[in-house]
Amino acid sequence: MSSDYGRIAKDGIWNNNIVFAQALGLCPLLAVTGTASNGLGMGLASTVVMIASGLLISLFRGIITPQVRIPVFVLIIAVLVTLVDMFMNAWMHDLHKVLGLFIPLIVTNCAILGRAESFASRNNILPSLFDGLMMGVGFTMVLVMLGAAREVLGSGTLFANAALLLGQWASFMELTLIPDYKGFPLIILPPGGFVVLGFLLAGKRLVDRVMSNRQKRVTTPQDSATATPT
Amino acid sequence: MGTPVEPQYRKRIGYQAMLLGGFSTLATALLVAGNIATKDVIAERQREDMLASLSAVVPAGNYDNNLLENPLTLERPDGKPLSVYRGTRGNQVTSMAYEISGQGYAGEIRLIMGLDAQGKVLGVRVLSHTETPGLGDKIEVEKDNWILAFNGLSLGNPPREKWRVKKDGGQFDAFSGATITPRAVLKAIEDGLVFHQENNAALRQPPVINTDTVTRSGVNSYEQ
Numbered sequence: 001m002s003s004d005y006g007r008i009a010k011d012g013i014w015n016n017n018i019v020f021a022q023a024l025g026l027c028p029l030l031a032v033t034g035t036a037s038n039g040l041g042m043g044l045a046s047t048v049v050m051i052a053s054g055l056l057i058s059l060f061r062g063i064i065t066p067q068v069r070i071p072v073f074v075l076i077i078a079v080l081v082t083l084v085d086m087f088m089n090a091w092m093h094d095l096h097k098v099l100g101l102f103i104p105l106i107v108t109n110c111a112i113l114g115r116a117e118s119f120a121s122r123n124n125i126l127p128s129l130f131d132g133l134m135m136g137v138g139f140t141m142v143l144v145m146l147g148a149a150r151e152v153l154g155s156g157t158l159f160a161n162a163a164l165l166l167g168q169w170a171s172f173m174e175l176t177l178i179p180d181y182k183g184f185p186l187i188i189l190p191p192g193g194f195v196v197l198g199f200l201l202a203g204k205r206l207v208d209r210v211m212s213n214r215q216k217r218v219t220t221p222q223d224s225a226t227a228t229p230t
Numbered sequence: 231m232g233t234p235v236e237p238q239y240r241k242r243i244g245y246q247a248m249l250l251g252g253f254s255t256l257a258t259a260l261l262v263a264g265n266i267a268t269k270d271v272i273a274e275r276q277r278e279d280m281l282a283s284l285s286a287v288v289p290a291g292n293y294d295n296n297l298l299e300n301p302l303t304l305e306r307p308d309g310k311p312l313s314v315y316r317g318t319r320g321n322q323v324t325s326m327a328y329e330i331s332g333q334g335y336a337g338e339i340r341l342i343m344g345l346d347a348q349g350k351v352l353g354v355r356v357l358s359h360t361e362t363p364g365l366g367d368k369i370e371v372e373k374d375n376w377i378l379a380f381n382g383l384s385l386g387n388p389p390r391e392k393w394r395v396k397k398d399g400g401q402f403d404a405f406s407g408a409t410i411t412p413r414a415v416l417k418a419i420e421d422g423l424v425f426h427q428e429n430n431a432a433l434r435q436p437p438v439i440n441t442d443t444v445t446r447s448g449v450n451s452y453e454q
Contacts, residue, residue: 034363068246072253079257083264090271097279185364
C-alpha cells in the first residue's frame with residue numbers, strides 16, 4: 001500500500017504532472033503566472049478544489065452511473081469552485097482582488113475533470129484525496145516556477161505581494177532582485193508565458209533523459225553508448 | 231464503475247434522472263448555504279474598498295461625514311445612473327466623488343474622481359483597467375506619478391483646447407509607447423468635469439440628513 005502512495009506522489013509531482021506530462025490546465029496557468037505570488041495563490045486554490053473533488057467523487061462513485069457521470073462531475077466541480085470563489089472574496093479579499101478574475105477559470109481546468117474521471121471515480125477515498133493533493137502540489141510547483149521566472153525576467157522582483165497571500169509575516173519574501181529595472185513586458189504578457197513554459201518543458205525532458213541514461217548505465221553498463229532514446 | 235456487475239435498476243432512466251436531480255438539489259443547497267455565509271462579509275469588504283478609493287481622491291479634513299452615506303443618484307449623459315458620494319461639513323457640500331470611465335486601448339478604464347464644491351479636481355485614481363502591463367499601466371498611481379498631474383485643475387484651467395495630450399496639441403504628457411491610454415483618461419476626466427458643470431445645482435444641494443422623507447432633488451429620482 002505504501003508503495004502505492006509513493007507512486008501516486010511521484011506521478012502527481014513529476015511523472016504524470018498535470019502541466020509537464022499531461023499539458024492540461026494551461027489556460028489558468030498562463031493567465032496568472034505574471035508573478036510567483038499569483039502562481040502560488042492559484043495553485044493553492046486549485047489544490048483545494050482538486051482535493052475536495054477527489055473526496056466527493058470517490059465518495060459518490062458507488063451510486064454514480066457511467067451514463068450520467070460527466071454532468072455529475074462537472075456539477076460537483078462547479079459548485080466547489082463557486083464556493084472557493086465566495087470564501088476567498090469574503091476572507092481573503094485582497095488576494096481575491098488580484099486573482100478574482102481567474103478563480104472561475106479553475107472550473108475550466110480540465111485537469112480537475114481529468115483526475116475525477118481517471119482516478120477518483122476508480123479509487124477509494126484516501127488514495128483519491130492523496131492523488132488530489134499530489135496533483136495539486138505538482139501543479140502549484142509549476143505555477144510558482146513559471147511565475148518566479150516570469151517575474152524575475154519581466155519585473156525584476158520575486159514574490160511581490162506575497163504578504164497579500166500569506167499574511168504580514170511573508171513580507172520578507174518580497175524581494176527586488178534588479179533595482180531600477182525598466183521591465184520586459186513581453187515576458188509578463190501571455191506570449192512570454194508560452195516561451196517560459198517551453199523552456200520549462202524542455203528542462204523537464206532534459207532531466208528525464210539524464211535520469212534514464214544514468215539508470216541504463218547502472219543496469220547494463222556495456223549498452224550505455226547506444227542508450228539515447230528519443 | 232465500481233462494481234463489476236451493474237445492478238439492473240441503475241440502467242433505468244428513472245434512477246439516472248433521480249441521480250441528476252438529487253445532485254442538482256444538493257448543489258443548489260450548498261450554494262445557497264455558501265451565499266448566506268459570505269454575503270454580509272463580502273458586502274462589508276466592498277464597502278471598505280469603496281471607502282478606501284473615496285478617501286484616496288477626497289483628502290481627509292475636507293469633510294466630517296461618512297462619505298458612503300446618502301449617495302446622490304444622477305443620470306449620466308448615456309442614461310445610466312451614477313452614484314455621487316458627497317463630503318459635507320456643517321450641511322455644506324465641500325467635496326464629491328464619482329466614477330468616470332473611458333475607452334482605453336484594451337477595454338474600459340474605470341476611474342474615480344474627487345472634486346471640491348467649485349469643481350476643482352482633488353484627485354483621480356484608477357479603479358480598474360485592462361491596459362498593457364508595462365506600457366499603459368502607468369496610469370496607476372503605484373506605477374507612476376502621472377495621474378497626480380490633474381490635482382488642482384478644473385474645466386477652465388487649463389482651457390478646454392489644452393485638455394489633450396501633447397501629441398494632440400494639449401498640455402499633458404503621454405507615455406512612450408502608449409498614447410491611447412492617457413488620451414482615454416483625459417477624455418474621461420474632461421467628461422466628468424463637464425458632468426459636474428451641467429449638474430452643478432443638484433450636486434451642491436446639501437444632502438438631507440433625515441432619510442425618511444426622501445426629498446432628494448436631482449435630475450433623477452431616488453433609485454434603489
